[in-house]
Amino acid sequence: MNNPNDQIKKIVILGGGSAGWMTAAMLAKQLEQSCTITLVESNQIKTVGVGEATIPPIQNFNRILGITETEFLSACNGTIKLGIQFENWKQKQHTYMHPFGRFGADFDYMSFPYFWMKQQLTGAQQPLQEFSLAWHLSQSNKFITPSSDPTSLASNFDYAYHFDAGLYADFLRTYAEKLGVVRIEGKVANVFNHPDNGFISGLQLEDNQEIKGDLFIDCSGQRSVLMRQNLNVPFHSWSHLLFNDSAIAVQSTHTKMLQPYTRSIAHDSGWQWRIPLQTRMGNGNVFSSQFMTDEQGLDCLLNSVDGKVLTEPNKIKFETGRLNSFWDKNCVAIGLSAGFLEPLESTGLHLIQSAIMRLIRLMPNKDCDQLSQSLYNKETELEYQHIKDFIILHYKATERDDSEYWQHCKGLEIPDSLKQQIELFKQFGHLDVHEKDLFKQDNWLAVLTGQGIMPAKIAPIVTHKNNLDIEKTFDVMQKQFQQITMNATSHEMYLAKHCPYRPKR
Numbered sequence: 001m002n003n004p005n006d007q008i009k010k011i012v013i014l015g016g017g018s019a020g021w022m023t024a025a026m027l028a029k030q031l032e033q034s035c036t037i038t039l040v041e042s043n044q045i046k047t048v049g050v051g052e053a054t055i056p057p058i059q060n061f062n063r064i065l066g067i068t069e070t071e072f073l074s075a076c077n078g079t080i081k082l083g084i085q086f087e088n089w090k091q092k093q094h095t096y097m098h099p100f101g102r103f104g105a106d107f108d109y110m111s112f113p114y115f116w117m118k119q120q121l122t123g124a125q126q127p128l129q130e131f132s133l134a135w136h137l138s139q140s141n142k143f144i145t146p147s148s149d150p151t152s153l154a155s156n157f158d159y160a161y162h163f164d165a166g167l168y169a170d171f172l173r174t175y176a177e178k179l180g181v182v183r184i185e186g187k188v189a190n191v192f193n194h195p196d197n198g199f200i201s202g203l204q205l206e207d208n209q210e211i212k213g214d215l216f217i218d219c220s221g222q223r224s225v226l227m228r229q230n231l232n233v234p235f236h237s238w239s240h241l242l243f244n245d246s247a248i249a250v251q252s253t254h255t256k257m258l259q260p261y262t263r264s265i266a267h268d269s270g271w272q273w274r275i276p277l278q279t280r281m282g283n284g285n286v287f288s289s290q291f292m293t294d295e296q297g298l299d300c301l302l303n304s305v306d307g308k309v310l311t312e313p314n315k316i317k318f319e320t321g322r323l324n325s326f327w328d329k330n331c332v333a334i335g336l337s338a339g340f341l342e343p344l345e346s347t348g349l350h351l352i353q354s355a356i357m358r359l360i361r362l363m364p365n366k367d368c369d370q371l372s373q374s375l376y377n378k379e380t381e382l383e384y385q386h387i388k389d390f391i392i393l394h395y396k397a398t399e400r401d402d403s404e405y406w407q408h409c410k411g412l413e414i415p416d417s418l419k420q421q422i423e424l425f426k427q428f429g430h431l432d433v434h435e436k437d438l439f440k441q442d443n444w445l446a447v448l449t450g451q452g453i454m455p456a457k458i459a460p461i462v463t464h465k466n467n468l469d470i471e472k473t474f475d476v477m478q479k480q481f482q483q484i485t486m487n488a489t490s491h492e493m494y495l496a497k498h499c500p501y502r503p504k505r
Helices: 017-031 058-065 069-075 112-121 133-139 165-178 225-230 294-302 348-361 370-396 404-410 416-428 441-450 470-487 491-498
Strands: 010-014 036-041 079-081 083-087 095-099 160-162 182-185 188-193 200-205 210-212 215-218 235-237 246-252 262-267 270-276 281-287 314-317 321-323 331-333
Touching: 010 017, 010 200, 010 210, 017 036, 017 058, 017 165, 017 348, 058 069, 058 160, 058 348, 069 165, 069 491, 079 491, 083 133, 095 133, 095 441, 112 441, 112 470, 133 470, 165 182, 188 225, 215 225, 225 331, 246 294, 270 294, 281 294, 348 370, 370 404, 370 416, 370 441, 416 441
Parallel strands: 010 036, 010 215, 036 182, 083 262, 215 331
Antiparallel strands: 079 160, 083 095, 188 200, 200 210, 235 321, 246 281, 246 314, 262 270, 270 281
């Protein structure tokens, strides 16, 4: 039997923002007030606050909390995201989309993309993205919720959100405090550790207030106050592979219809994001200081903004990489304190979400056993590794050589795991993907084919499938996609009807 005295009784979260309040909200929901949860944050410490684009699993996170899509989008100035449109990545003036969901429909026990690749290798020209309902909807600025009928093509797509990360943190703070989470305003002056095992025993704030705990969650951002500064957990840099180290963000007014997708626009020394919220546009420039100065980066961003600039530029410096361990002793790092992968595929909030759910599944007793820690660290490391490879793919799979930046990208010595994935795909179109991977076959296919990588030969099994009229089948699919899209509601009308932004008074 479990000894009640061994159970965690006090959890202390250092840091607010998205990471802190997502953690506080979910822990309060799952632990059902069986222990106290205290969150320490300071209004003097600015959060990054630009994580405004997400990927589909955010739906499940909100669903577990019991938050409806309507109340969430209305409170957080949210819009729908059907995918990411990549512009100028393969080459200048070239555009492709990474849509959410599946391509086409599987038939004859084979994945649809194998038949698409067969058609391509025998002379067809239709891009893979045109067999995605998310793509069709996005190009018409429309939206419907996916069908619950698994036989319908309207069930084969997915979606995520764009929203104000600061409003989301405020929304979750209200949610968490209703469940008993206590927020304490203050900055940490000292961290106390047990002399026998090095566990953190408490925090001392600048006003001398002491906060004791059994389990500590480090959500202190890139400062990583508890993990890196106190416990001296080493940081493993990936700046030689993901060498962008700077970002500048501004908000602007809208000048056109709200598009239900994120835009990623490559330039000579990096890329820019465009993220539409209901009342404003989020704009940012991600670049490498090796190839662009801050002044050049700001000019590049401001010269490309369509509407009126609403905010002062927010300059952010970062180093890509991760901690050598994400859980050490009685402390777990979540969010930027654990690591950073640039926002190209909108994985920042997802890494927070998956870390929280992993911690809940492996919730320890006071002794924070080594086996649970090791499993947590192993799973998290694999997740970072997988996402890192997927992001590097965008830079490596380019035909651009028109600047030093892109020449550097083409010459990257990529990890063996990514090299093997690309070579495997180039042979017969196969991919090494696993159930727990965030990015599945269709995600990899969107980027690989979107940036011009194709298999050299048709998969042998598909060469034996000659009784199917592929051309006619594809034509029927296209007509269904077009019909569904024609009957869909405009993105703006959907938001206005179901979840208009209602600012907190």
